[in-house]
Amino acid sequence: MTQAATVPVLDLSTCDKEPIRTPGSIQPHGFLLTLAPDLAVLQASGNVGDWTGVAARDAVGQPLAAVIGAAAAQRIAPELAADLGPRPYYAGTITTANGHHFDVLAHEWDGVIIAEFEAVDRAEAADFRHLYPLIGDFLLKVNDATGIEALASLACQHIRSVTGFGRVLVYQFDADGHGHVTAEARDERYHSYMGQHFPASDIPAQARELYKLSRIRLIQDATYVPAPLVPALNPVTGRPNDLSFAALRSVSPVHLQYMRNMNTLASMSVSLMVKGKLWGLISCHNEGPIPIAFEKRTACEQLGQILALCIESREDAADLQFRLEVRRTMVSMLAGLTQGSDFVENLVNVFPDLLRFARASGAAIMVDGRVLTYGDTPEEDDIRALVDWLTLHDHGDVFHTDKLSAQYPPAERLTRNASGLLAMPISRIHKHYLLWFRPEWVHTIEWAGNPHAKAAATGAPTQLSPRTSFDAWRETIHGTSQPWHQGEIEMALEFRTALLGIALERAEQMAELAEELGRANKELEAFSYSVSHDLRAPLRHIVGFADLLLESAGSEDAQQRQRFLKNIKEAARLAGKLVDDLLSFSQMGRASLRPTTVDMNDLVASCLDKLALETRGRNIEWNIGTLPEAWADPTFLHLALFNLLANAVKFTGQRDPAVIRVSAEDHPHETVFHVADNGAGFNMEYVHKLFGVFQRLHRMEDFQGTGIGLANVRRIVERHNGRVWADSVQGEGATFSFALPKPDSSH
Template structure:
């Protein structure tokens, strides 16, 4: 064993910024060369002389044959003449001019060919029989494994039998990035981490990204002294080499110290990629240095890929079964909701099914100040306070959390039965909500060391104290309070679908009420526009749904998963467009009947909330928001929020082809009214048709150019007119538009 090198000064605060892809050096248990297209050495690792007798400085600029010998170069030439990929490829076993034998891996990256030489005792090519026996035995036992945990345990035993490592474990990352050890195989004298958790901080974000790119990583001896590349920069780029895929790549000094603190001198990691995401890792540890030949690493990598496929298959089956059960409950509930005339009473009649739908212990429906609850739900006053908070912070179609008190401190008084919340707004205008509650789930997590001690102070060789990775991995227990069982992704998605179905029922009831109210003239005009929308706007996405569903059925026997995913994506998008039209219709139909509840509204806060809500639409866009000081106005906050959101969303949409997009919000103070302007540098419109701009289902641009339902600006006009205000617009086509609303300084309830 080499003596431990001096511990370097470690800056743990910069772990996430450390250049782990361009370390400028390699692990010295082999050597590395970069070659030009003409087989000339461009760079060499500084330890080249230790392996071949030719120094790195002498090798640079010379033909490959001069460095490793004529016979070795001839042996590699046919393989190097082929197109190498991004991942290391076994190009052969060679004997160099000084009679040393090496396995050679090659790949192309960063504009050069990278060759890595690892010493071996055999003269023949690599023996991959380990691969066949390992994979064959694993496949024979897969069907007998009843769970993902038992599959992982099986993989641990197989990997350990091939590598000889003292401890092999499989851990899965949770949604917060923490790793949970679900399987382990080890020597009797090794510490066990079975069932324990490793904090997300142990693997910085950029290291996770590298795990996702490169499926296997080996550290043969944590006490190694790195061998730098000569010259340090890549001649093809003028920058340090990107060694992301190099098997000899040197690793972070912080991680090496972490290994030594863990009493591990050799480690190997195999990434488990499930559906393109880093699901977990097979992690191998040894207390002493341990080489792992290329063919054995290949066997472990293949086993990791098989394990990931098995995990994906098991998880897909579990997910499908779960979704089918939840959907069955949802269909039964919807059938019950169409029976009676009182929508709220209909909801109350299916309370038991609502609990099973969301696996909740309490449920409540809130309609303004009316609260109906079932099961273990909070007190009525607490529910109304919760709804006020939800209404103040627009959370979109569905809001969910398993730590409500962490997001809303007032929920501390509801921790016992409402640590988890799934909230569904049934109306955009009124405080109408369907709420599910989950109780506090007090549980204990066992960590491999205190996760909060990310950095410790350590004295090195009598020098002053400095930062070092944590030194203790002893079991440390933490009791979690104030949290519920997390909401399942399928529950959230199906809740959104359930909301759309509810809105359809509410829209039907709203239309019936409009007919009974006798507003025949206005209703007939809107019905005519609605009929046109159904025949044009709504039929198009429905045709897409049917058409792509037919294609999906025709392709059901195909193995082309990418094509099926594209069909499903198109079906989902078409359904979303249809649902958006139904949502907007419901909002418009409610606008004419709801009572105003005016109060003082800070327009600055309201505009900021609207911009936050637009975050998904503006992601990746270059938008300059120019917001002048805005006044208080006297208006209904919920109605005004919807009007301003529609105006800002309109500005975002019609500046889609501008870089940068500039959106200005300003105000004028008139004697009897307050005027708010929203101006943009977008597509604008032809002022000859301005009279159509605020009509229902009216568009001044082609649907292909700017998607929309044609209801948003009609909603703005109806809201402002309900406040006895005015709305107008000015534009120069191709140069932008300005929308203005004027609100009287006093608004009466109606």
């Protein structure tokens, strides 16, 4: 029978679901036995008779000595009785009764002892002296290597010299799982893959997971016929054997075909694990079959581990250096931002530093309706539309992408100077944004074969097979920018916090000036008693527990002191929240409205995303009706709606399930929206207090809050010339409603 006739028809549609850990067979350059603790044979590979003269079915149930000979069994019995782990352990070299020599590897896994017998030409034990010159020479040259690529190239050369493979290469996985060849050592007769990319689909996810567990894998001859286990099921588990750590484990027929298509009949892979993740592989190829003894594989595995540690060290050093440079630029910017009294003018003055900070080609600031730009940026109208989209979808403190058009379709026409975007809001209330733009990075990737082509073997019937071409295939990538470095994103978050701090300091200075000039806020006077009452309680807690903490300074009761400190921290947090909410309320009256058409369905979805952390673990039934559009300022309306939904979440805390409904009514001159829940409700006798500042209808011990949220809702709705009201049956739930006038009836 020809080799072609033995190759099965392969179904690539299921190759990512193959049972690669439980193939039920082994590679035949050795044999495998599973053993009970007393070393009785539980299973044998179907080829055991070819090596020992004892057929697999005859071997099962026999003592180990009956299969390999008494002398051989006596030689390795003490090693097999040791405390074996999941990784193959060299138990020694034996000669069976019929004169064949084998290296014996053993490990305990899946409820049995797995003993593997790899055929060797020598009768003496494995010589691990290969390990020391390989590792020693590599370590001596590590400091001379200037970068990761040089280190990888050095490792390729060393492994090739020890194993004799025709080609050894190192490739690194990118964020999408594609492999990029960064180093290579090869015989001049072999095709070079240096610099080329291999698509992620070449290594299915389950194979990557196995690479993380078992760090080395050898295929000695890709034309082998697998030797099945007899019996097929593990007698201990009743399931197919898990051969994840077995050196002789048979591999996927799809992968064997892939190797043959690549003109590779022997291969070895060594996993490179960096910080617990599969960074890449050392991949070895040979055009003909080639045996690699266990001691040489061990040397290669050790070198791979050292290379991974070196990669981690170099990457950490490069990352630290990059972050230091970014931080230096940020410090310079912050120094410039504190020079003058005009915050926006200060931002404009540091525009060049802003570009350097994010390695951007353009930057823009949107403050108080003004758009200020520097460098190569989109047009002002495009920036305004982009900020509207960012505001509506609430991307959190920082939004970043290296392909803006994939998330924001209108950016298709902005790819020249805005393929990448890093953006952050610099106000909690106003539509103030800082944006960085990166231009399109048109680049070419050279693949080892067309990754998009689905190859089919010729002949009838048509047989699906792995891709057959590994010729260089170039693909030009459009519409993306250089990716944002994680350090840039983290520094941007720090920068945002610093900006908010500067803005708060300016606000405090303005407040002090206002107080000195005697411009008292009448609305604040109206509820000054409530403010002082609410702040007095946490401040008294802080003073009281601080006194107790001082009195207990000599005490050894650490638990009591921890409780005092916890109470002080909680009281300070509440006081700070009251001040923050008061600031938010006072700012609400000064900010100008910029009404536009708002998709209420998107707005509700955005609020629910923002509430995800608070609702985690809760059983909440959300009943969201189809909502009409509204004419309003989207930023303010988002805040009002979020307050109402957050209130509903808070006051249904004792309900399982909690039921929260959002609905609407369309009237000729106004649109009415309702947020209803099945929570605690309130007494309608006090409904007139509900929307007042610092007013509560429930005890703070029962429901946490500052009493400002509903006051903000009322102020926002009334500034839109709308109205707000509420209805409730105490203990059964509440419905909060607000009406917004339509554009033609709002003036």
